[in-house]
Amino acid sequence: MSLHKKARVALAGLAVGALSLSACSAGALGSSSDSGAAVANSTTITYLVDNGDTTVKTAQALVDAYNAQKTGTTVKLESRAQGTDGDNAVKTKLATGDMAEVFAYNSGSLMAALDPAKNLVPLTNEPYMSTVQDSFKTAVTYKGQVYGIPMGGAMGGGILYNKKVFSQLGLSVPKTWADFMANNAKIKAAGIDPVIQTYGDTWTSQLFVLADFHNITATDPQWADNYTNNKAKYVSQPALSSFQRLEAVAKAGYMNKDFASIKNTQGLQALVKGTGAQYPMLTFTISAYVTMSDDAAQNIGFYAQPGDDASKYGLTAWTPGGVYIPTSAKGAKLDAAKKFVAWLATKDSCDIQSKAVAPSGPYMVKGCTLPSGLPAAVGDLQKFFDDGNVSPALEFLSPIKGPNLEKITVEVGSGITSAADGAKRYDEDVKKQAQQLGIAGW
């Protein structure tokens, strides 16, 4: 039965390949799945992570530490592409039963798209689950079962800003959108780019929309549910204002003039240098900018994207990615994989992660603490969590995220389309995703 299915999936893969893109092969799906030379009487399992610099560095440190314990299990590290190519690699590996015994992948809507009930081993009743924070568990729960443990720190989506620029111009951190725009006018008058945008990396264009979610849910707590059930749309308020904020910044000319071509790294450089004052971003980029200059760690701060009402000001947060075990892991390898995953959810594991790469947000495992001497922005972020002033991002409350959002926000941010048209187009994109996921009511 399963072999038959495998063959069918393989053929299906060929079918897509054949008619499509005879011009080009579709990304790096390849991976070396040979098991390597295993030590006698030991099990070798593979840990698959994305090939981002910090991810690989952290994962390597974890694997080395685990192998040094000589538990009888040897863990091998393997990496895959990031972004949508990586999503496809993971889905293809799961569909063909070729997945590594342990793999790291996003939590929230992307994880829900993996058909967890069929492809992942539930970890609900594992003893260590009591040490995992509930806010993370909701992001890896599908139909009542918990499938993953957290890897890395939580992230915030908001605005990174250059403190020197702010103090020189006598500005304070804005608590409302109106304050934010007033600040921008003053920064622009001083000859500095108020808002950095980097559409050379299209994903960065989504921040104004994604990081605004706290403001939507603060206005209408039921919005995420209604959105999942095909009742709330981006074309109407309060969600439309997320697109309108991006449009307002673009129309006022507050963006750097090379916004269309530069990439994330160049945007961070502009922020650190002070040629740009603010950069809507996810806080995982903190580890990237701290190395750019000696004072960057302390000079760059972070605040949440403000909405209309200062009394409802708060942060939109991203839970970290998860670590999962696929159902294709069987027998001794499954046991070894479970032990490795249990170890990844300990304080030891957190400390090793902190040592490998300076953490950019609080851990989601109880008992894990952040080391001292972290960049200022991490402290700013931590404060929102300490105050409990945090809403999870939409992708952790709803399985539906339209795949074309980054293209649409590029269009709105570049002035190619209006906020209203962009929101309408995104609603259609969301509809397609909901139908693909087979969600009732679409």
Add this chain to the structure above:
Amino acid sequence: MTQLRAGSTVGPQHPQIHIVVGPRRHGVGAAPSRRLEKAMSSLTTRARPTGLATATPQRASRSSARHVDKTYPHWFYIPGGLIYRVLFLVPTVFSFYFAFTRWTLFKATFIGFDNFVLFFQEPGLIGSLKNTIIYGFTTSAAKVVLGMLLAVVLSAPIIARGYLRSVTFFPVLVSAVGVGITFQVLLDPFHGVVNAAIKAVTHVDGPGWLTDPHIALLSVAAIDVWKGIGLATLIYIAGIAAIPNEYFEAARVDGATPWQIFRAIILPLSFPATSTVITLSLIGGLRSFDLIWTTTQGGPGFSSDVIASVIYKQYQAGFYGLSTAGNVILFIVVTAIIYPLSRWLNSRETVL
């Protein structure tokens, strides 16, 4: 017969050339006409012969089919047939099935024509269809015109001809991805070499070649022309070399100007090359993907999306059924444009 028709179409405007093209009057004899036929049929294997030439080639092709029958035993076809079936026929049939399903790789639900309906409702689709046609036709037209002009220059007795021919052909050998990434760097609006040069000369900021939504598609088309022009030129050089020298000699004896030689000899007699270039470059342009993906990814926004990049994005997003339906549509669009076009081009060749 063939020569006379070509002569009579050109005749009225260029009386001298008329004489040139009908070689008998000059007493050059039948030799060039036979040679011309030979050159023509070698270039246009698909041309349906008319008039005098009808009998021979047909007999030749029939006898060659019998020759193949005799030479190769039937088992000889098995490996090729098997590969064709497994790698081409089966996936093609499967793709027609999956185009009618909502497919997650884990399971496929049959949904009838919904994918096609959805694909045509996709707001970007009309734009991408328009872009595909603009891209296909501009690159094809530019390759025909520039390829012909370059071939004329490179066929002339000039210094370092072999070297210049190689230089023209060189971009064809570079991978499209490499070309795309290189040009992305060169055309960067603020840090790229091209705009730095423009600024140094004119003291004006150059345009955002790949980031301005109005010109991004044309910039990519221009890169495509740069990359593909070598192949078009090569085909034209072969086409021009196949024109018998007697025509040029006769034209020179009659005192034809270079423009007249080009207009009345090179242009009409290299038509088989033109039709090859048009067909190849149009097919290439209509399904072009790699260059667009590496330079703009269909952006900014959706402004340089073509059908192939829309399909790829559907696939990336995990809409496997939808992207398969898109491929079926692309297949139909390319066929609908290329099939009548190549029929027409073939019929033109025959008239010639």
